[in-house]
Amino acid sequence: MIKYAIECRNLTKAFGAFTAVDSLNLRIRKDEIFGFIGPNGAGKTTAIRMICGVLSPSAGTALVDEIDVVKNPEEVKQKIGYMAQNFILYGDLTTYENLDFYGTIYGLSQSQRKQRIKEVLELVKLQDFENYLANELSGGMKNRLSLANALLHEPKILILDEPTAGIDPPLRRTFWQFFRELNAKGTTILVTTHYLDEAKHCDRLGLISNGNLIAEGSPTEIVRKVHNGDLVQVTVRESEQDLRNILVDIDEIKEILFFRDIEPRGCQTHFVVENADSDLPKIQKLLYSYSIDVLTAGKVSISMEDAFIKLMAEGS
Numbered sequence: 001m002i003k004y005a006i007e008c009r010n011l012t013k014a015f016g017a018f019t020a021v022d023s024l025n026l027r028i029r030k031d032e033i034f035g036f037i038g039p040n041g042a043g044k045t046t047a048i049r050m051i052c053g054v055l056s057p058s059a060g061t062a063l064v065d066e067i068d069v070v071k072n073p074e075e076v077k078q079k080i081g082y083m084a085q086n087f088i089l090y091g092d093l094t095t096y097e098n099l100d101f102y103g104t105i106y107g108l109s110q111s112q113r114k115q116r117i118k119e120v121l122e123l124v125k126l127q128d129f130e131n132y133l134a135n136e137l138s139g140g141m142k143n144r145l146s147l148a149n150a151l152l153h154e155p156k157i158l159i160l161d162e163p164t165a166g167i168d169p170p171l172r173r174t175f176w177q178f179f180r181e182l183n184a185k186g187t188t189i190l191v192t193t194h195y196l197d198e199a200k201h202c203d204r205l206g207l208i209s210n211g212n213l214i215a216e217g218s219p220t221e222i223v224r225k226v227h228n229g230d231l232v233q234v235t236v237r238e239s240e241q242d243l244r245n246i247l248v249d250i251d252e253i254k255e256i257l258f259f260r261d262i263e264p265r266g267c268q269t270h271f272v273v274e275n276a277d278s279d280l281p282k283i284q285k286l287l288y289s290y291s292i293d294v295l296t297a298g299k300v301s302i303s304m305e306d307a308f309i310k311l312m313a314e315g316s
């Protein structure tokens, strides 16, 4: 059985002296939603365009459903539904005509096109707009039309470059529900987004910076990478020195980040443990045994945005 939907092997793109994608190695499993996250100019679109067979790599290659994109770009294009970042819709063609045009490019017969266009328009809820000119559609509707287009030939792999850019929150939610439904039915999805609240919808994420993959993992794993564990906050009545003397001897504590005094007396500390759920109760018990008066103790949740900014700063 083929395990990976997409595999990048030292995938590289140089534009003159500038390397936009630098030896990217990545495996995207069948059945997952994989998110590319990274700042503007990181190389996400360039990597995607190579994976889709529309831009040839300077070095390395990508396998899509085990087909080598350098050797067989046309075959790869048939496997993929690609919603490009700046997708070209023909403004003076209707919704239906745009889809019919792209359906022809995908090699669908007239009867297949008729059937599929009806289905995809219903999927993206544009069935009442099939006779509108693309120019008459709102921005969100244009995005939906681009998505419908990517779905025309029922691809098993969907590559979506900023599908939710510039669309309102309710429609973003609808899009993500829709991606999850497609995924549940067996479609692998590679998606890019700048909305970090969308990262939670992905099974795994790849953080891209300056053409390099600087972190990879589930959203929870990515957040844990910031401190290489769980971050914990403890506030006590005692002084920093009293608390520090005890904490330094506790094996469960991997790293103490800081102490700060609190009013009217006592101190607060942040430290890192492997697993807050199991380690924190042990640490609290130990502190009690030393007669330390613990006022608060709990895991500090780190937002994806903070994680992104910290990991990007470290990776650059």
Ligand SMILES: Nc1ncnc2c1ncn2[C@@H]1O[C@H](COP(=O)(O)OP(=O)(O)OP(=O)(O)O)[C@@H](O)[C@H]1O
Binding pocket: 015, 020, 038, 039, 040, 041, 042, 043, 044, 045, 046, 047, 085
């Ligand atoms: N055809 C090209 N010729 C020269 N440079 C290019 C070309 N295409 C992309 N680049 C450069 O490669 C870098 C990566 O661009 P890319 O579009 O892949 O970034 P991105 O991560 O998709 O950014 P964004 O989040 O803004 O979409 C940028 O510095 C860009 O200017």
Ligand SMILES: [Mg+2]
Binding pocket: 044, 045, 046, 085, 161
């Ligand atoms: Mg891009």
